[in-house]
Amino acid sequence: MEPVATTFFFYLLSGLAILSGVLVITRKNPVHSALALILTLLCLAGLYLMLYAPFVAGVQIILYVGGIMVLFLFVIMLVNLERSQKEKQFNQQWVPGILAAVALGALFVTIYIKGDALFVRPEMRFPEAENTQQVGQMLYSNYMFPFEIASLLLLVAIIGAVVMAKKRI
């Protein structure tokens, strides 16, 4: 059964996500940008919930908002320069940049509309009560190797970040 207010919440969350995305790239103050990015991430977590992916939504909130954005805010506080907010914010090639990106976006939307027949409808409905269990089973059986590699990658990233941010190696 489709939840009741799906359309309303979809438009609300996606509109808010895109609006905060625009705020991320246009704010002068990096802290305001970081706050807008936090809002985008939370809206995306809501969209994941609507896509019957509660585990990914939970992981997004814990890792992205509670981990990565805290890291960003720390670094912004450490490198915050008052004078950097009074300088130019956009570089010299901003017009070609925007044009190229918009062309890319138009390409995407064209592909989606032209390839409309390839999308399977109606979509699958996962029983939401077993999402975590099924993701866990997949993670430990099909994706065991990437799982272990990801832990190794995180170890390397921790060591790299600590070594690079130390004052004296």
Added chain:
Amino acid sequence: MAPITTIHYLVVAAALFVLGVIGVLTRRNVVIVLMSVELILNAVNLNLVAFSRIWGLHGQVFAIFVITDAAAEAAVGLGILIAFFRNKETVNVDEIDLLKW
């Protein structure tokens, strides 16, 4: 209103991706460039999770891996930024040009 299909989610993801690309290409502040990269990664995640409704749970598992790798990459990128900021007191990408001829 039309029921919300997969294409709606893909269009939202495309919009976020384009915003992230604009941020990477146009901003001078390194931290904001890194945040735009995070926007791009999130757009990709939304794409993956939207498609996982059609093709199975593999999309969600891959999205979890993308989030993990985004964390690692953000940590390393910000470490580099701090190391560079200690040498030259700037956070603008076009002033980080010590290797330029």
Added chain:
Amino acid sequence: MPSFITSYLDKNIHVTPGQYGSPFWALVYILVVFGGVSLAVVCMNWLERKILAHMQIRLGPMRVGPHGLLQPIADAIKLILKEDIIPEGADRFVFWIAPMIILLAVFSVYTVVPFGPTHAITDMNIGILFMLGVSSLGVLGIVMAGWASNSHYPLIGALRSSAQMVSYEVAMGLAVISAVVMTSLNAEGTGTLSMIGIVQAQYAQHVWFIFKFFPLGLIAFFIFAVAMVAETNRAPFDLPEAESELTAGFHTEYSGLRWSLFMLGEYAAMIAVSSIAITLWLGGWMRPFPNLLSGPTWDLAFSFFPALTFFALAGMTFYSTMRMPRHSYFRVQTIGLGAFGAVFAVIGLILLLPGVNGRVQDIYWFIFKIAVFMYLYIWYRGTFPRYRFDQLMKVGWKILLPMGIGVLMLTGIVALRTELWDFMHEALRRLVHV
């Protein structure tokens, strides 16, 4: 009565309003929880000052009302009437929004706290994951509060406080995982992340998880108990907000009503993480000794506890009333205290009615356990000296984290010991035969 109100009141419905999909009753539950938490914060304010005072052999607030009972109200009025100062050069938007983010993070945790099998606002099947994630949003609020104050004491306090919270979140997460592993040992063989499911797993396995696989459950609970005290920046881990060290840390520049929002957030966070600990290890809403002292007579005996608690409180209040000085100056206070005691007695009598008694059991035991935890928090504050910041980080990373990993590994091995034994048996057999 409109159907959206009465449809949930049907006798056959045994789910929370969020799961059933009734927004009206979910809103009612939200308002009740919000009011209850605010009332609890007000009581905690008074209780903390009185209990700390009695531990330090002094009396605490005695003047404002009888035995200082009106002190929190006086504090609230004072804070509301104070001038709202925003420091010069502070980022106004971030300064304004930081307490709100903390409150948003802390109060969102309460949507999944289970006060009973159907007495929660909702029950997500990622309940514990949601609680951990949302409580980590509080760190963002602290960082922004410290940064927006544009002054170095709050900045250092915010950096230290958020570093501490992030470090102890890791240990908390490991302890939580080892408790969730224990939920998978029930009959169906599948664990669950939902809060109500975790308590029901303890009910089905007839043991509180703190006593399961002794001493593993106890060590996991201990890790979580230490980490939760550090997570809420309470003594002995309160260096970032101690007055003698950093002049109140990240909320130095906040005055009046904004500061009271931080205080509300801190106490509400204490209650929230205590409710996580209670749900995961201490059996949630179950009464003590569900297995050892089971049966209808013991159920009946334990069912009198709510009324007895309120009668005991009424008795203490009447005793204090008797001991008030007999001077005309104290007449109003004596009458007020007596009326307070009478209110407690009336509530106790209402709880004796059979209809009310049956419904209130789960909620009572949950709140009783929360009260025990709050007393423990105040006891820690009155007893332990403060940790220095490097000692604090050392405890978080070098002591609690290895302990958490060890407990998790051992819990996994003990939980799957039969499968592990069969696997090794089979592997040895194949090795020897081939």
